[in-house]
Amino acid sequence: MITWANRWQIPLYLTGILAGAAVGILLPSATPVFTALVNPTLIVLLFATFLAVPFVEIGRAARDVRFLAAILLLNFALVPALVFGLSRFVAHDRAILVGVLLVLLAPCIDYVVVFTRIAGGAASRLLAVSPVVMLVQLALLPVFIGLMAGPDVIDGIDIAPFTSAFGLFVVLPMGLAALTQALGRRVAVARMVERSMDAAMVPILAVTLAVIVAAHVGTVRDHVSALLGVLPVYVAFLVAAPLLGVVVSRLFRQDAATARATVFSGSTRNSLVVLPLALALPQPLAAASAAVVAQTVVELIGMIVLVRVVPRLIPR
Helix, strand or coil: CHHHHHHCHHHHHHHHHHHHHHHHHHCHHHHHHHHHHHHHHHHHHHHHHHHCCCHHHHHHHCCCHHHHHHHHHHHHHHHHHHHHHHHHHHCCCHHHHHHHHHHHCCECCCCHHHHHHHCCCCHHHHHHHHHHHHHHHHHHHHHHHHHHHCHHHHHHCCCHHHHHHHHHHHHHHHHHHHHHHHHHCCCHHHHHHHHHHHHCHHHHHHHHHHHHHHHHHHHHHHCHHHHCCCHHHHHHHHHHHHHHHHHHHHHCCCCHHHHHHHHHHHHCECHHHHHHHHHCCCHHHCHHHHHHHHHHHHHHHHHHHHHHHHHHHCCC
């Protein structure tokens, strides 16, 4: 099953996205159900991903200061410069601008590990640095947004969703995976769970993509006219950010697996975490949430492309 799923993974992912879009558009009454399913399916996906990463590697990767320096340079110096330039194209619409800045300035801490592993990258290294990445974005996101959109926007931003998301999407599935790996040495059921999750990785991701798109595609449809100008910005980001990742990986002379992890860290954004922040903004900035959702949909499609392109861009 693993061989078959890996061979057909891209068609399966695209099918999941298209099926989710169709359900979300044709059955809008089901949107609350799919919205409620986003977190559980994402937790299962991350559990399966973390289960495939030996935790001894995470401990070793945590001591890699050089990799952390590369990730911090990419995500908190080069990418913000890129985002500032791209965001000028939507600066005339303050609500859309705030949504773009919220999502593009926040590097992903959860499903980036999934796509990195699929592309043959060093997923354990990203897991090791995720707490630092989260803390740094907590500190710098208000600063960046204040500089690029105005200091008055900061008052409407609550950072609480970041800390809860880290516990829900990183600590919880990682803890369950570590426990399962430990039990796997002595308990047959735990070993069976490990094998089953590894075999089901591709279908789980396809289902997760379908659920996320079904939950959010209606928002994109309802604000499509306002979002037409922002879609090219997101596409441009998905082209430019991986190239910045390649530049940083060469600057730090990284091996192929580490370089791929660096590229995905700079390319994936924390959309599912910043969405609650956007939804909590005052009414004049209500369209910011639609801008965040639009980035989620564009990024998911882009990741399907990048998991094939990055290994060719950075061969072993």
